[in-house]
Amino acid sequence: MQKVALDAKACEVSAELVHRGIAADARVHALVEVVGEDAELPPMAAVAEAGGAFDWLADEPDLYTDTDLQRPPRAG
Structure with missing residues (x-):
């Protein structure tokens, strides 16, 4: 298995x-770490909600x- 680490803009990954x-x-299998100004991502709860994977729980x-x-009983 060949492993490659890139530091590139998302639009340049394929060409790189x-x-x-x-x-x-x-x-390819990719693991992405966003760095720099774009590192401000939504919290995981927002990602899960937007993905819809737990929508079935509403029913x-x-x-x-x-x-x-x-x-537990209160002491004292």
Whole structure:
């Protein structure tokens, strides 16, 4: 397995990989770390909500409520 680390603009990644000898039609696995001014990304909760992966939970009944919460007895 060949590993390549890049420091490039997102729009330049494909060209940079080809420049380094990786075929344009090669399948790659990428791990992206955004740096610099663009590093301000939304929190993970916002990413999950926008992705819609948990939308099905809206149709599920609530299994627990606040009345199910058990508090330890107060000391003193």
